[in-house]
Amino acid sequence: MVDSVKYTLGEERIPKHWYNLMADLPSLPPPVLHPGTLKPVGPDDLAPLFPMSLIRQEVSTEREVEIPEPVREVYKQWRVTPLYRARRLERALQTPARIYYKYEGVSPAGSHKPNTAVAQAFYNKEAGVKKITTETGAGQWGSSLAFAGAVFGIDVQVFMVRVSYNQKPYRRALMETYGAKCIASPSMETNYGRSVLEKSPDSNGSLGIAISEAVEIAAGHDDTKYALGSVLNHVLLHQTVIGQEAIEQLAIANDYPDVIVGCTGGGSNFAGIVFPFLGAQLRGGRKVRIVAVEPSACPSLTRGRYAYDFGDTGHMTPLTKMHTLGSTFIPPGFHAGGLRYHGMAPLVSHIKQLGLIEARAYHQTQCFEAGVFFARHEGIVPAPEANHAVKGAIDEAVRCREEGKSRAILFNLCGHGHFDMQAYMDYFGGRLTDQEYDERELAMALSGLPAVPEPA
């Protein structure tokens, strides 16, 4: 019996730098614009929300950004994360493919998100910040920032999308265990939340609304800053420890991926595993096929428009050019809460536009089917978001079988599903449906995109 193989590395092999894809791109993404003047934003525009060190990383084009030693110290608790060869899954699929997965579920919060939460909490602490506000969908990001806040002694206030707040009470309990304050969004705590509730008292909430609430609080208090768990360049940057480690681990396996698969909500775990490989390719290394997988009910990369849009529903953020469903689009309440965002990271959108990656959308029941199949052969229960990557990887492996090709497939198992068992119970009980988004609502949200003249 050939069993699954684990490739481990000691903590001394945790990367010393984050990798910045900007340095190797053939062209830079379009600038972030001030919503009032439509001029590129400067560091001062962002200073009320973020410490200057993170703003510098946001605009950096240097290839390597040093990881501060205190951040590496915290990473040591769970990094280097394991890379597995999924031999039992391969056998079950009767595929000649070699399937590898990088497992980020071993972090304290159970996903890749602490990679950036710890870094962001460190830089905020260094800047003398007392409190950080944020939003969370499924609760993965909120619990990751709550953990990081506990490590560095910063108060954390989390606006949690209401549908998830009700669906996932244990994530809320986890945030509170780490000492954070968790509020269902839309809430009565902010002007924006109150305005939403006035119009729709039963609002399910959305990441876009929760972001507006968190930004409003941070912008109004000097000792308070805001943290985002995905989308922004510096967040994607912090996640690149994943791909850098995977390159080293695959070298031990004497292998290199032909295909890399990741799920995309805002794009950070995808960028984390993909960018170091893509950078190597852009510097003349081997070409890799890269597949982004998103939910059919919130398909920004496959069905959205590449346009300037707000990052939030209340229109308090700057404008970024990205694949977007429109900032007022509210996706149906499906279970992969971490993938319910109307936009996509500008950097991921840019490389999609350059033709460097492919994108594909799946419905939630086929993703759960894939996740359950994976769990029965590999033992790990994936988060509902990660099931999208599992489904994408299994489809690639099946294609290898049909074409009689032995390719190496690498995917990011970005989190475990231990707090998402209600979703699995709903799946087993036949209560999960494949919800279509409302085409009319999408058309309306897209028609409301801000008018930004094309640069001459």
Ligand SMILES: *Cc1c(COP(=O)(O)O)cnc(C)c1O
């Ligand atoms: C938050 C989250 C996602 C989606 O965010 P990305 O920035 O696209 O990675 C996906 N998977 C898990 C487990 C998450 O917690």
